Amino acid sequence: MYNIIIRISSPKSNNIDASNILSIIPPPTNKLLIANFTVTEATYAVLCILTKSVQFPYLYHMIDVTCALIEQQGKILICQRSATMNLPLKWEFPGGKIEAGETKVACLIREIKEELGLDIVPGSALPTVQHHYPDFSITLYPFLAVVNKGTVKLTEHAQAIWVLPDALRNYEWAEADIPVVDAYLALLA
Numbered sequence: 520m521y522n523i524i525i526r527i528s529s530p531k532s533n534n535i536d537a538s539n540i541l542s543i544i545p546p547p548t549n550k551l552l553i554a555n556f557t558v559t560e561a562t563y564a565v566l567c568i569l570t571k572s573v574q575f576p577y578l579y580h581m582i583d584v585t586c587a588l589i590e591q592q593g594k595i596l597i598c599q600r601s602a603t604m605n606l607p608l609k610w611e612f613p614g615g616k617i618e619a620g621e622t623k624v625a626c627l628i629r630e631i632k633e634e635l636g637l638d639i640v641p642g643s644a645l646p647t648v649q650h651h652y653p654d655f656s657i658t659l660y661p662f663l664a665v666v667n668k669g670t671v672k673l674t675e676h677a678q679a680i681w682v683l684p685d686a687l688r689n690y691e692w693a694e695a696d697i698p699v700v701d702a703y704l705a706l707l708a
């Protein structure tokens with residue numbers, strides 16, 4: 520299945536025509552409304568022909584990712600991506616891509632176990648963030664969480680550290696996480 524990004528060209532327009540389909544690779548500053556549809560490969564091919572898209576078979580990459588804000592004794596666990604991962608050395612909340620058929624919560628539990636060896640219990644959701652990096656877009660679903668069992672064992676990150684909420688802004692975050700940090704701090708205020 521392919522994610523197709525459709526631009527709705529004006530707030531008044533109810534019509535989405537072929538010229539809008541695949542017509543943009545949204546830059547970070549794009550403020551237009553973007554709708555996201557999932558279609559089959561055949562439908563995607565037809566849309567490419569209709570829109571004379573030069574992108575086929577390359578796709579603008581949209582991923583759904585969960586992340587956990589794991590709280591323990593007033594601190595929160597943050598992770599630094601390794602030098603070899605994309606967004607090298609940026610800080611993020613641990614988590615990962617949602618697999619086909621997987622719920623967000625199941626994804627989060629699986630990813631945290633795989634990445635850090637922790638059994639967690641996810642709690643409330645924080646506001647979803649959509650962010651456009653130069654080469655892919657992300658929908659990030661953050662959840663509060665607590666540790667049920669285990670201690671941190673790194674498998675892919677450069678580091679994982681427990682920090683006080685006040686210190687969260689001192690780190691160089693993956694850009695998609697900045698609104699997550701803001702939302703978390705607002706929640707605590």
Ligand SMILES: Nc1nc2c([nH]c(=O)n2[C@@H]2O[C@H](COP(=O)(O)OP(=O)(O)OP(=O)(O)O)[C@@H](O)[C@H]2O)c(=O)[nH]1
Binds near residue numbers: 605613616657
């Ligand atoms: N886990 C996680 N990923 C994030 C966050 N913010 C953010 O932009 N991302 C991006 O979302 C993607 C998450 O997928 P991932 O963690 O499974 O990706 P990956 O590239 O490390 O693993 P992969 O080798 O399985 O593709 C990465 O490209 C990561 O840079 C975040 O807070 N947590």
